[in-house]
Amino acid sequence: MKVQFVLIISFLIGLTSCTDTKNKNSKNTLSLYPKGEKINNSNFVGTAYLTGLIIADSINKNSVGNVTFELGARSNWHMHPSGQILLATGGVGYYQEKGSPKRILRKGDVVKCPANIPHWHGASAENEFVQIAITGREKGPTKWLKSVTDEEYATGNK
């Protein structure tokens, strides 16, 4: 009985010795920012969320937003008259320009999307994906195109 008591207490001491690490770890997520608002428009397939970080205005012509794609979610094909920069911050995502193979994006990857090049981005089929999008607004708004078909989405997946 005494041995069992000592066993339980010692186990608990060992277990609680890593409490600080667990608390610290729980703050780390796939994103630097809150998920934000669910995107409710026809330019996306599946469930995606947006946190606006910077609104383009006369002071700065770039908008910056944090987008979270749930697995399988993706944007429609679209293009930006002033291009776009994507910073992948978590999960696994896809990025594809028209006529080019799909790129797999992971935390730390960077994409420079040229102006007026049709492309799409989104989560992989198995993992959600989080990105920071930096979009130039000098020459007008995003031009939205057709949705990404299931066949296009599935082609070249790893």
Added chain:
Amino acid sequence: MKVQFVLIISFLIGLTSCTDTKNKNSKNTLSLYPKGEKINNSNFVGTAYLTGLIIADSINKNSVGNVTFELGARSNWHMHPSGQILLATGGVGYYQEKGSPKRILRKGDVVKCPANIPHWHGASAENEFVQIAITGREKGPTKWLKSVTDEEYATGNK
């Protein structure tokens, strides 16, 4: 003797039950990117590192870089003819525009720095600081000014 043995084994079992968490946590750093190259010019005081992510060119007029300031390190006063956006990703830093109080920056904070407004940024005195800097290059390069004095750096610290 038997009790002592059980005690040690049980402690070790408890301790190792959080090994996965520790391993996972060790991958998380203050930054999404490698520290990069040490900045060796007279526009910074203290030790700072830069990883270039996007070079501004004809495709996209913004440069994007990841800057790590060791504690106490800071930029000189400077201004950007097309403004700048800062995304704080780790640690504790300072940002100050000429004539305004210093801002404390932590992970998740965002700064929109207007064009041609003298400002500086850097680490706090007690913590390193990591930021993503998005800098418009349409209207020319950064204009560097005087260094931040120790008095300016110390004023308003918390």
